Amino acid sequence: MLKYDLKNILKEEIGGSTKDLVTRPTGQAVRERIEHDLEKATEGSVIGLDFSKVGVIDYSCADEIAAKLVSRLLSGEYGDRYLLFTGLNENQKENIEVALERKGLAAVAEMQGSKRLLLGSLHNYLKDTLEHVAGEGRVTAKDLADAKKLEANTSGTRLLNLAKKRLVKRVEEVRQDGKVWVYETL
């Protein structure tokens, strides 16, 4: 995983000794820098936005950085790339969650201490599917159908929906019985 240190980006874009992600113009500057760097990242890569050295993130910044990045990621503006919010503390998590929920978005986050969780809003059946993928690491539609007693096309649709929301990676794999789509955690 490629990591972007948001404290460094903040320092380079805003200057001074500030460590807090506050105000909409600040969020906009940080987001534009991330977008610029994302262009250089290879297709299929997972980019971790590291909040561990940042102080607070207010709601305006959370909207500008987290919600807008996820929204544009889903619309395909950043190509085949994935975002993960890492090194979050409880305050940061709460504010990013509010920003995502307001726009009906979801993202995977890794808290300080490495615990992973889902932020934002997602249907319960997709949450359940995501939890299953997280537990297994990588699954196929057949694996999910067997584990959850689902029709094969239902499990495939659920996994595909998660992939469309960029919450899991979708990779093609050649097996003895042919090609299959495998869904992996970020």
Added chain:
Amino acid sequence: MLRIEAAVLFMIFISFVIQSSIIFPYQTLLMTQLTEETFEKTLHTFIRSDLIDLRGVTFIDPYGMVGLLEIGELCMLEDVKKTVLLPRSNEVLRYLERMEFFAHAKRYFSLDPMQPPGTGSVGESDVLLEITPIERAGDIHTIVGRVRDRAQSILVKHLRYDDRTINGFIVALSEICQNIIEHSENKGFVGIQKYRFQSLGKNIVKIAVMDAGIGFRRSLAARFKLRGDLEAIEKALLHGASRHEDEGRGHGLAAVRRFVTQWQGRLSIRSGTARLSILPKWARGREREMNLAKFPGSQINIILPEVSSN
């Protein structure tokens, strides 16, 4: 003969005093406090008068100070520079100095005396944030930085806030200050001070944030049909309404309300001719007030009490 003349003169003087108090009822009142509670009187008294007489003032809080500066801002827009007769109380002068009130007041007013008396050493300060102008996003970084630096000595020591609550405080402060930059179309001021609230038996922190800009009603008018100032404040504070259509807007004030409510604080927003307050059990006052003296922009007051130990 002399006695009759003296009596006539005395009668004329008394008649003049009575007439003056009928025509200018507020001008004859001596201001002893400048706070949110006395703000309406402050407006009536000072807006019409060339002289702002603070000589009798024995208590002034951030709301009073910032309010005075906003009256000055309004006067400056009308090309008027009033004279402020400074308080006689050394304690009040010392506090005004600590809050850096004079640095801003000199821009708007002629101060009398021109050079406030020396205030001497201060010792431990209760000031969390001196009066600070809010004009651009960079100002909010300064505000947040200063509050963070002093959080240990005020918010931890006197309000018993933990790290998480301090972060919540900083976010709320950031949002409320941004409101000025994004919605007022004018500059504003913020000031924060810690006090001992005797009747509550607790320490409190008072935050005042004001501007003399377009106010809530005009800010929201392009998107909402509003009947008055109170409805505009309600829409913004209670329903997260914003002048911008983007769903990501309008979190700020709602977040401030959540934080203040969570920590049993008091929040009031005055704009135009109305005021809406969120009142905890310990606070007095009315939740909704209308037909107040018209004053442009928004005037926000927040009081946060010390966290109970149990």
